[in-house]
Amino acid sequence: MMRFLVLFLFVFLLLSSFSSSVSGLTEEELKIAFVYNFLKFVSWPSGSKNLYLCVVGETKLKPYLFALQGKSVKDKVISVKELSLDVKGALCCNALFVGKLSRDKLKMIIRKAQENGVFTVSDLPGFAELGGIIEVFPVENKLRFIVNLSAAKLSGIKISSRLLKLAIRVINDDKS
Amino acid sequence: MKAVFCVLIALLCLTGGSSLWAEEIPEELLNLDLEQLMEMEVTSAARHPQKFRDAPSAIYLITAEDLHRSFDNQLPELLRGVPGVHVARVTSSDWAISIRGFNDRFANKLLVLMDGRTLYTPLFSGVFWERQDTVIEDLDRIEIIRGPGASLWGANAVNGVINFVTKSAWETQGWLSSVVVGTEESEATLRYGGMHEDDLAYRVYVKVKEVGSLKVAHDGSAHDDWRMGQTGFRLDWNVSEHRKIRLSGDAYTQTASVLQSQQDLTSHDTFKPTDGYGFGANIVFKIEEELKDRGWYFQAYYDTARATGYPLLNWDLDIIDAEFLHHLSRNHHEWTWGLGYRLYISDVKRSATYAYDPAHSKTYVLNAFIQDELDFRDGTLKFIWGSKFEYNEDVGLEVQPTARFLWKLTHNQTLWAAVSRAVRTPSKGELDAVIDLLFPPSSDSDLPFVLHLEGNKDLDSEKLIAFELGYRYNHAKKVSLDVATFFNLYDDLVAFPVPETPEFRSSPVPHLYATTKAENLMDGEAYGLEASLRLNPASRFFFLFNYTYLKLFLHSDKPTVWLGEELEDQWPKHLFSFVGCYTVLPNLHVDFRVNYTSKLKSFGVPSYLGADVKLHWYFNKNLELSLVAQNIFDSEHPEFGQTYALRTPLREVQRAAFLKLIWKH
Numbered sequence: 004m005m006r007f008l009v010l011f012l013f014v015f016l017l018l019s020s021f022s023s024s025v026s027g028l029t030e031e032e033l034k035i036a037f038v039y040n041f042l043k044f045v046s047w048p049s050g051s052k053n054l055y056l057c058v059v060g061e062t063k064l065k066p067y068l069f070a071l072q073g074k075s076v077k078d079k080v081i082s083v084k085e086l087s088l089d090v091k092g093a094l095c096c097n098a099l100f101v102g103k104l105s106r107d108k109l110k111m112i113i114r115k116a117q118e119n120g121v122f123t124v125s126d127l128p129g130f131a132e133l134g135g136i137i138e139v140f141p142v143e144n145k146l147r148f149i150v151n152l153s154a155a156k157l158s159g160i161k162i163s164s165r166l167l168k169l170a171i172r173v174i175n176d177d178k179s
Numbered sequence: 180m181k182a183v184f185c186v187l188i189a190l191l192c193l194t195g196g197s198s199l200w201a202e203e204i205p206e207e208l209l210n211l212d213l214e215q216l217m218e219m220e221v222t223s224a225a226r227h228p229q230k231f232r233d234a235p236s237a238i239y240l241i242t243a244e245d246l247h248r249s250f251d252n253q254l255p256e257l258l259r260g261v262p263g264v265h266v267a268r269v270t271s272s273d274w275a276i277s278i279r280g281f282n283d284r285f286a287n288k289l290l291v292l293m294d295g296r297t298l299y300t301p302l303f304s305g306v307f308w309e310r311q312d313t314v315i316e317d318l319d320r321i322e323i324i325r326g327p328g329a330s331l332w333g334a335n336a337v338n339g340v341i342n343f344v345t346k347s348a349w350e351t352q353g354w355l356s357s358v359v360v361g362t363e364e365s366e367a368t369l370r371y372g373g374m375h376e377d378d379l380a381y382r383v384y385v386k387v388k389e390v391g392s393l394k395v396a397h398d399g400s401a402h403d404d405w406r407m408g409q410t411g412f413r414l415d416w417n418v419s420e421h422r423k424i425r426l427s428g429d430a431y432t433q434t435a436s437v438l439q440s441q442q443d444l445t446s447h448d449t450f451k452p453t454d455g456y457g458f459g460a461n462i463v464f465k466i467e468e469e470l471k472d473r474g475w476y477f478q479a480y481y482d483t484a485r486a487t488g489y490p491l492l493n494w495d496l497d498i499i500d501a502e503f504l505h506h507l508s509r510n511h512h513e514w515t516w517g518l519g520y521r522l523y524i525s526d527v528k529r530s531a532t533y534a535y536d537p538a539h540s541k542t543y544v545l546n547a548f549i550q551d552e553l554d555f556r557d558g559t560l561k562f563i564w565g566s567k568f569e570y571n572e573d574v575g576l577e578v579q580p581t582a583r584f585l586w587k588l589t590h591n592q593t594l595w596a597a598v599s600r601a602v603r604t605p606s607k608g609e610l611d612a613v614i615d616l617l618f619p620p621s622s623d624s625d626l627p628f629v630l631h632l633e634g635n636k637d638l639d640s641e642k643l644i645a646f647e648l649g650y651r652y653n654h655a656k657k658v659s660l661d662v663a664t665f666f667n668l669y670d671d672l673v674a675f676p677v678p679e680t681p682e683f684r685s686s687p688v689p690h691l692y693a694t695t696k697a698e699n700l701m702d703g704e705a706y707g708l709e710a711s712l713r714l715n716p717a718s719r720f721f722f723l724f725n726y727t728y729l730k731l732f733l734h735s736d737k738p739t740v741w742l743g744e745e746l747e748d749q750w751p752k753h754l755f756s757f758v759g760c761y762t763v764l765p766n767l768h769v770d771f772r773v774n775y776t777s778k779l780k781s782f783g784v785p786s787y788l789g790a791d792v793k794l795h796w797y798f799n800k801n802l803e804l805s806l807v808a809q810n811i812f813d814s815e816h817p818e819f820g821q822t823y824a825l826r827t828p829l830r831e832v833q834r835a836a837f838l839k840l841i842w843k844h
Contacts (some may be wrong), residue, residue: 028208028718032217035204040213061349061417062376070204087420103349105377142221143765144718169213 033146035067037139038100038124042076044166045122047097048159054079055096057121059086059112062102064126096129101135109133119156133176136160147171220718235563235585235595237263237325237649237663239711243346243497246318249762249774250791250807252359252837253390255308255314258341260756260774262709262725263325263663267776267819270830271393271403272309272435275819278325278339279667280705280731280750283742288603288641290328290336293343294427296463296480300496301523301542304335304606306445310431310459310484312409314370314384316355316841319346323707326603326665327581327645331548331567332513337601337643339651347425348372348380348415354844359836361807363391378417385410392436393830394815401830402452405435430460437489438827443531444617444627444688451490455532459484461756469590475505493528513552515565520545525607532615535607536634542607545570561585573610574640577602593651602640609673609697610634614824624691626683631694632675632741632824642670663709672701672733675741695740703733706816719762727754741823748780749820766797782820782829803841810834 042054054076058068065085072083077176101123102110109127113134116123123130124137131138131149136158138149151174153164167173211219231240239261249257255274259266265282267275277286287304290297293313299306321343328336351372359366366388374380385408392404411429416426435455460483467476479501487493504517521544527535550565566580581599588594614632646666653659670792678693714722729752731775755775763770770793778786790812795805810816815831 028219032204036208036216068200070202108377128735
């Protein structure tokens with residue numbers, strides 16, 4: 004029986020030495036890398052030195068988002084900030100990661116983001132359909148995303164065509 | 180203009196900040212471009228959060244992913260294979276679980292918590308493991324801290340702390356239903372999580388289970404099957420940006436078949452099956468506030484439990500607990516201090532042979548603690564000192580200090596060392612119990628023998644001074660190694676000495692009678708090593724090796740009958756565990772586990788090798804199915820012997836298999 008175990012172990016290790024890839028990634032880490040990359044493909048109408056990345060709602064990604072603090076995207080420095088739920092005035096962010104919110108609040112946040120020219124991204128199912136700009140979701144063990152181009156236009160945000168090519172789906176209502 | 184205005188506001192907002200610790204994101208990952216990222220695969224073997232990797236203590240984490248890969252359904256079984264922990268099933272519903280030695284059905288040097296609520300009972304300073312349950316899928320993690328956690332956690336955290344932490348209601352939204360059908364156990368769970376507005380989340384659950392009997396060697400069923408029904412809820416309310424309220428509660432009821440010696444002189448030592456009933460409920464309230472550099476919480480709970488219908492001991496126990504904690508960061512110092520109050524109200528019903536004197540008791544414990552964590556040289560050196568001061572009505576004031584030091588040798592290597600003092604206050608049982616143990620006539624004596632065991636109200640606390648040293652290494656997330664060694668010095672350990680010459684008594688039938696009383700009569704030392712190695716060579720593979728070595732030496736002033744030097748041999752010298760996980764297809768996983776446990780000389784329990792296999796299919800994102808075979812190489816084996824004070828025949832754990840279906844929506 005011991006021999007069987009040793010054999011099993013050996014086969015396991017042998018098999019594992021053949022397959023190679025960067026490994027040990029959590030879903031959270033990968034999502035953050037996506038978010039960070041999206042920021043490179045987005046341009047806002049008015050430029051500033053800082054890039055304010057906000058987070059709203061409940062999400063496991065929060066501590067990971069804070070790890071982007073101080074990193075730079077095209078000579079802009081990222082500042083991460085948690086947004087309180089009772090947003091009354093303007094949304095003071097360039098980009099916003101949206102966590103779990105009630106339907107009403109979600110719609111309100113999306114509308115506000117569009118009005119204020121905020122780039123929105125989320126991993127909530129149905130986010131892009133609702134008017135969010137990018138929705139990230141897992142397919143098997145990898146991540147894919149949908150871009151809502153109409154929403155981006157409404158917000159006055161330009162999205163690079165390279166990003167659109169990589170999207171699994173692009174929502175574009177106004178074909179004009 | 181709008182942009183400028185916004186920047187100003189944003190700057191103001193930013194100063195509010197957040198107290199959340201930032202996770203580390205590997206720089207390599209951020210440098211990859213989107214095409215490369217889209218080819219990256221996520222692994223299910225998550226790494227530990229930063230704060231655990233930087234802890235200057237022997238901490239082990241069972242993550243939600245690990246739990247998902249678990250081979251077991253019962254809460255205590257989830258601890259199998261954890262370094263430094265010995266899990267042994269004594270009967271179908273009793274477990275002997277301890278950390279770093281001293282294992283017994285009545286193991287008493289361990290603190291066990293669930294979401295900050297203590298699970299151990301003051302009746303014997305141990306845990307009624309069969310009463311502890313929750314929805315396994317709702318567990319966020321299990322933290323296992325080996326070594327004294329006394330400076331923060333208080334008395335009883337002598338050899339270690341086990342903390343079950345459930346997910347917040349935000350993370351358990353929607354329906355979850357799971358069904359287990361197996362040869363030895365069956366269970367069904369239904370949970371629903373929802374939210375109200377966007378600041379309140381909740382969940383409710385119901386769980387029922389039935390667990391089959393173990394086997395008595397050469398004698399068939401052990402008649403120790405049991406059933407349990409449990410329900411509970413949790414509510415998480417984000418009152419404001421920084422303030423949160425949590426309210427949670429559970430209630431359970433259980434019935435257990437018990438096969439226990441009747442302990443009656445006139446009817447001799449016969450084993451007769453009876454039914455025991457258990458009930459318990461708790462409610463926990465917590466309010467917390469977290470700001471950038473400070474925070475506090477207040478928690479209060481009420482916990483009630485009772486046992487009726489058992490042949491030996493029936494009891495009611497109520498616990499009321501309140502605690503306050505405050506922390507503050509200033510110039511590289513992180514100060515934490517707290518206050519706590521706990522009231523135990525116990526009522527133990529007398530049976531023919533077991534009683535507590537007094538039967539009804541009310542005891543309070545007051546405690547205060549302070550801890551300071553200092554960071555030097557950009558966090559590469561960390562020094563923690565602190566102490567707990569605990570006042571217990573029965574034994575007075577106890578001071579339990581600790582000093583811990585952590586050194587980050589390189590970005591992926593950490594070395595830590597600690598010296599601590601911890602105490603274990605005597606349990607109600609050791610203070611107040613009065614037990615008559617009956618030994619039937621044997622080859623040594625023609626007469627039955629009654630041993631009268633008595634608690635001792637003058638007992639002192641047991642004391643421990645522990646020296647610990649640990650090392651951690653992780654490389655590119657593919658390899659992580661955690662090694663800890665320790666040397667423990669114990670003093671004033673409680674044991675029952677061998678009684679003086681028995682006297683002859685003629686009523687009700689002729690028998691011999693002797694008395695013994697608990698005393699602080701042992702000291703001892705233990706040393707050991709624990710190692711854990713996680714390998715994640717490719718995203719499809721994951722291996723885990725855990726090893727535990729321990730040697731315990733006990734020295735008693737007098738010969739003992741119970742809880743004495745035999746405890747040396749109630750712990751296996753070597754414990755080894757291997758887990759291998761292979762992702763055959765993205766939706767099909769095969770996991771394999773082997774556990775080796777050395778022999779327990781005290782009970783004549785031979786060493787055993789347990790091997791389990793698990794197949795896990797994900798049909799779609801709502802439905803998964805797993806098939807588990809346990810102890811595939813072994814039709815049955817004992818794991819632990821009979822406890823002196825509760826004499827039952829040796830039980831054997833059998834080969835088993837179960838099918839588990841999880842549906843989420």
